[in-house]
Amino acid sequence: MMVRMYQAKRTFNSEFVPIRHLRYHVCRWGAPASKLPPLVLMHGWMDVGASYQFMVDAFSEAFMQGRTIIAPDWRGFGLTGLATAGPSQGGEGPLGGQGGHAVPSVGAMYPGHDNYWFPDYLADLDFLLDHYAPGQAVDLVGHSMGGNVVMLYAGARPERIRRLVNLEGFGMPATQPSQAPGRYAKWLDELKSLHRGEMALKTYDDATGVARRLMKTNPRLNEDKAQWLAQHWARPNAQGQWEILGDAAHKIINAQLYRVDEVLESYQRISAPVLAVEASDNQMDQWWQGKYTLAEYHARLKHVPQLTQALIQDAGHMLHHDQPEQLAALIENFVA
Numbered sequence: 001m002m003v004r005m006y007q008a009k010r011t012f013n014s015e016f017v018p019i020r021h022l023r024y025h026v027c028r029w030g031a032p033a034s035k036l037p038p039l040v041l042m043h044g045w046m047d048v049g050a051s052y053q054f055m056v057d058a059f060s061e062a063f064m065q066g067r068t069i070i071a072p073d074w075r076g077f078g079l080t081g082l083a084t085a086g087p088s089q090g091g092e093g094p095l096g097g098q099g100g101h102a103v104p105s106v107g108a109m110y111p112g113h114d115n116y117w118f119p120d121y122l123a124d125l126d127f128l129l130d131h132y133a134p135g136q137a138v139d140l141v142g143h144s145m146g147g148n149v150v151m152l153y154a155g156a157r158p159e160r161i162r163r164l165v166n167l168e169g170f171g172m173p174a175t176q177p178s179q180a181p182g183r184y185a186k187w188l189d190e191l192k193s194l195h196r197g198e199m200a201l202k203t204y205d206d207a208t209g210v211a212r213r214l215m216k217t218n219p220r221l222n223e224d225k226a227q228w229l230a231q232h233w234a235r236p237n238a239q240g241q242w243e244i245l246g247d248a249a250h251k252i253i254n255a256q257l258y259r260v261d262e263v264l265e266s267y268q269r270i271s272a273p274v275l276a277v278e279a280s281d282n283q284m285d286q287w288w289q290g291k292y293t294l295a296e297y298h299a300r301l302k303h304v305p306q307l308t309q310a311l312i313q314d315a316g317h318m319l320h321h322d323q324p325e326q327l328a329a330l331i332e333n334f335v336a
Contacts, residue, residue: 006228009057010064012050012071016079019127020120025049025079026128029056029069037162038133039335041071042125044144046246048078050232054225055320058328063336070132074146075124076110076247078232083111110247114194115187118254121149122156129160137162137272139335143320144168154274155266163335165275167327168282168317171300173292175257187255199248203241210234210242220315220322229321260300267303275308275334276301277327279315308334 012027027049041052049071056069073080129138140161142150147169154161175183193199204210210230215221221229234242284294301307310330315322 003223003227005231006054006222006224008053008228010053012053012056014079017128017131019124019131022075022081022124023079024075024124024128025073025082026132027052027071027073030064030067032068034066034068036067037136037138038068038070039139039331040129040132040141041069042140042142042146042150043071043074043077044142044146045250046077046244047143048232048245049073050078051229052320053228053232054324055328055331058324059332063332068132070128072124072128073245074121076113076116076250078245081110081113081247082245083109109243110249113247114191114249115252115255116247116250118149118256121145122153125149125153126157126160133160139163139165141165141331142167142169144317148172151270151274152263152266154272155269158269158271161270161272163275164270164272165277165331165334167277167319168279170282170284170292170294170297171260171263172258173288174260174296177257180257183253183257184255186253190252194249194252199251201244201246201248203237203243204234205241207231207234207242210244218316218318218321221318225321264300264303267300268305270304270306273306273308273334274304275310275330276304277310277312277319277330279317279319279322280311280313281316283317 010029012029015026015028017024017026041049043049043051052071075081137160140150140154140163142148142165144167147166148171149169150164151166151169154164190199204213207227207230210233211223211226214226214229214233215223230242234244237243278294282294284292284297301309312319312323312326312330315326320327
């Protein structure tokens with residue numbers, strides 16, 4: 001039986017913005033200019049800005065009235081920095097608007113990168129806000145990796161944030177200096193593995209194969225939404241195989257240790273009210289096998305001066321896919 005693809009209620013416009021020698025792809029919903037603070041949505045690891053579509057569709061008309069919402073693709077994800085990024089077709093069809101290309105060597109799809117540094121995400125966000133909201137505080141949302149970025153950014157630039165929402169940006173297990181030599185060695189080994197082609201992302205025969213992958217990873221994801229996401233999460237190459245729009249170099253371990261004392265200093269300097277949202281099926285135990293717990297994360301959150309916590313029921317880590325209506329209502333009330 002043919003499954004009807006999800007129909008977006010609010011189609012986004014694609015924009016390409018020059019940010020730090022990259023063409024940053026940004027999904028924009030709503031008014032291009034508004035007196036209201038922009039709502040900025042930052043996605044997680046191996047995701048794209050368009051992933052917020054279901055949540056944006058769930059916002060009320062009153063909330064959307066006169067409001068600008070933007071959702072960039074982080075560097076090395078989606079169309080940001082993509083070698084053959086062309087004009088997007090907005091909310092319809094595969095992003096890029098044109099056929100893909102072969103990936104004969106490391107860096108061909110996202111040239112110039114064989115690993116990524118976390119501080120670059122903060123800098124990219126800072127430049128993006130200068131472009132879209134110069135001199136204006138914004139309402140900022142981050143999911144997973146994006147949640148970790150926005151928490152650190154809000155400590156570095158507290159004056160740029162009006163309201164901050166962290167969606168399961170739990171952070172990482174604490175590290176010790178004694179781990180540094182081994183961490184550097186692993187980073188070097190993984191770089192060589194990438195250049196040998198051993199870390200390449202799996203390709204799929206068609207968009208339906210991508211959709212099945214998304215549904216396997218997240219059993220709560222409905223097929224119509226999976227089919228829609230597949231069009232924005234991947235695209236066909238010259239051989240007709242569908243490639244994930246993410247750089248394999250993101251799989252390489254961070255060479256730097258995760259220093260919790262520095263993270264807590266950032267948390268303490270956040271001046272905006274913060275909403276920390278978790279899913280009922282948050283998967284912390286599955287990810288970290290006791291190396292890092294939800295209780296430890298909650299202890300870290302106590303360093304945030306103005307904190308509200310919320311739980312989304314019947315949702316996993318991709319809570320903006322699983323319960324977009326619940327999440328939209330939470331964010332709408334918090335921001336308003």
